[in-house]
Amino acid sequence: MSEPADKPAFDTLAIRAGTMTSNFQEHSEALFLTSSFTYKTAAEAARKFANEEPGYLYSRFTNPTVSMFQDRLAALEGAEDCVATATGMAAIASTVLGLLKSGDHLIASRSVFGTVVPLFDQIARKFGIDTTWVTGADLDQWRAAVRPNTRMLFCESPSNPLGEVCDIAALAEISRKLGAILVVDNCLLTPALQRPLEFGADLVIHSATKYLDGQGRVLAGAVCGAKTLVEPVYGFVRTAGPALSPFNAWICLKGMETLRLRMEAHSRQALALAEWLAGQPNVRAVHYPGLPGHPQHALAMQQAPMQGAVVSFEVEGGRDGAWRVIDAVKMISITANLGDTRTTITHPATTTHARITQAERDASGVADGLVRVAVGLEDLQDICADLSAGLRGA
Numbered sequence: 001m002s003e004p005a006d007k008p009a010f011d012t013l014a015i016r017a018g019t020m021t022s023n024f025q026e027h028s029e030a031l032f033l034t035s036s037f038t039y040k041t042a043a044e045a046a047r048k049f050a051n052e053e054p055g056y057l058y059s060r061f062t063n064p065t066v067s068m069f070q071d072r073l074a075a076l077e078g079a080e081d082c083v084a085t086a087t088g089m090a091a092i093a094s095t096v097l098g099l100l101k102s103g104d105h106l107i108a109s110r111s112v113f114g115t116v117v118p119l120f121d122q123i124a125r126k127f128g129i130d131t132t133w134v135t136g137a138d139l140d141q142w143r144a145a146v147r148p149n150t151r152m153l154f155c156e157s158p159s160n161p162l163g164e165v166c167d168i169a170a171l172a173e174i175s176r177k178l179g180a181i182l183v184v185d186n187c188l189l190t191p192a193l194q195r196p197l198e199f200g201a202d203l204v205i206h207s208a209t210k211y212l213d214g215q216g217r218v219l220a221g222a223v224c225g226a227k228t229l230v231e232p233v234y235g236f237v238r239t240a241g242p243a244l245s246p247f248n249a250w251i252c253l254k255g256m257e258t259l260r261l262r263m264e265a266h267s268r269q270a271l272a273l274a275e276w277l278a279g280q281p282n283v284r285a286v287h288y289p290g291l292p293g294h295p296q297h298a299l300a301m302q303q304a305p306m307q308g309a310v311v312s313f314e315v316e317g318g319r320d321g322a323w324r325v326i327d328a329v330k331m332i333s334i335t336a337n338l339g340d341t342r343t344t345i346t347h348p349a350t351t352t353h354a355r356i357t358q359a360e361r362d363a364s365g366v367a368d369g370l371v372r373v374a375v376g377l378e379d380l381q382d383i384c385a386d387l388s389a390g391l392r393g394a
């Protein structure tokens, strides 16, 4: 204990950062299920509403349990500030609507969470914010898409479901020259494996619904970065209202305590499953950035020591072949969600990516024969056995 505790290590922060204790001196973080807070006098209320005195007013603005979640996640991402949101999509929408305005231009990697496409192309466009979609791994496409009014670059790395990797440091360089904001969705790796701010990203987005909870219980989201950028996003959340419920914040707070252990175990299982899949009959291709044959393997390993739980593979027979593999599972859960101790399986082309057009799916490589597995923490032998029935018959 000779070192001063000014920069505790990741596991210590995951367990203790952000903890606030009430007068009861509870050991575990308290769940403050209250919509509002009271004042001893009218004058105290006035001071707090005027921001002359710190304190809690209303849980759409702030709540102690939500504050603890924000502070803990900020510590893990190495961010100055964090604002929590009701869902991951609320985090993305609040970032775009809180920081951009009509006439601004956005460049985004095509291989993003499916719902981001209608958010940018339909909703943001309605407010005069135009998006150009590029292949995330192709830096020339990012450069070619730049316009004088480009204000934001948005990517997901690695992406879901194909594990496409973006060069965060190179994008940060492009973004900095433009005076734009680089936003990275870090949902699939979490700060336990990848901290985009260290590579020069300006904001990190989370769907905490996935690995921060880690057990498939709640929806939650967050935006982390410098105070000057998080403040306008917070302003949007506080006013428009997609705030995080204290209950969901509390679930995620407790989930984060085991984050590194879980992410390492997920990653070890996923790599072993990807290697196993590559040798199976009827498998045309396996997409996992942790495999040496992945096109951005070297870059992926520079940005994160392990590559998370999401593995996708293409089987013979297009949609019917993929559906046969999925329908043959007995243990694995058929669900579009991921980020769970339970292994999940889905057919991206007809679920997570069904709302985009065939042309958009072709452009982003989501083939009809593609199956996505988010590897859980059950015994790997049991996971492989469950998949092998469908693969032999595919």
Ligand SMILES: *Cc1c(COP(=O)(O)O)cnc(C)c1O
Residues within 6 Å of the ligand: 087, 088, 089, 090, 113, 156, 160, 185, 187, 188, 207, 208, 209, 210, 219, 220, 221
């Ligand atoms: C699930 C997900 C989202 C959206 O999060 P919700 O909590 O479902 O709104 C965004 N990005 C990625 C990478 C996701 O997997």
